[in-house]
Amino acid sequence: MLGSLAAQKREVADKRELYLLIQTGEGGMVLQCPPDDGLVVRQFAMAINAYARDVDANDVERAAIAASSRSIIARIEGDTSDLDEARDAKEAVAQDPAHLEAIRDARAEMFALEAGSPQSD
Structure with a gap:
């Protein structure tokens, strides 16, 4: 066993x-x-x-x-100083009478040219 x-x-x-x-x-x-x-x-x-x-x-x-x-x-x-300067310059140009007159003259000349009758000074 x-x-x-x-x-x-x-x-x-x-x-x-x-x-x-x-x-x-x-x-x-x-x-x-x-x-x-x-x-x-x-x-x-x-x-x-x-x-x-x-x-x-x-x-x-x-x-x-x-x-x-x-x-x-x-x-x-x-x-925002650069942006502020640019806005001020834009505003100054937009309010300048000499620039406004030049813009009006340029628009009148453009419209005259588009109508086909050249503008004379």
């Missing part, structure tokens, strides 16, 4: 477990992986973490560029 018990193989149950946990700002997930793939799973997790650090750094840089751009746009929108 002892011989039959000694000849039996003992089965060893592999109870190892390997999980990959991935977390995002919106939630996360847990993936069960084959226990023998521990090295590959850890390398994959490291790659995800490295990428996440790069994304965070890019987000910080992107936010700084956006803030700088908003500042430049606000400064440009706030500086």
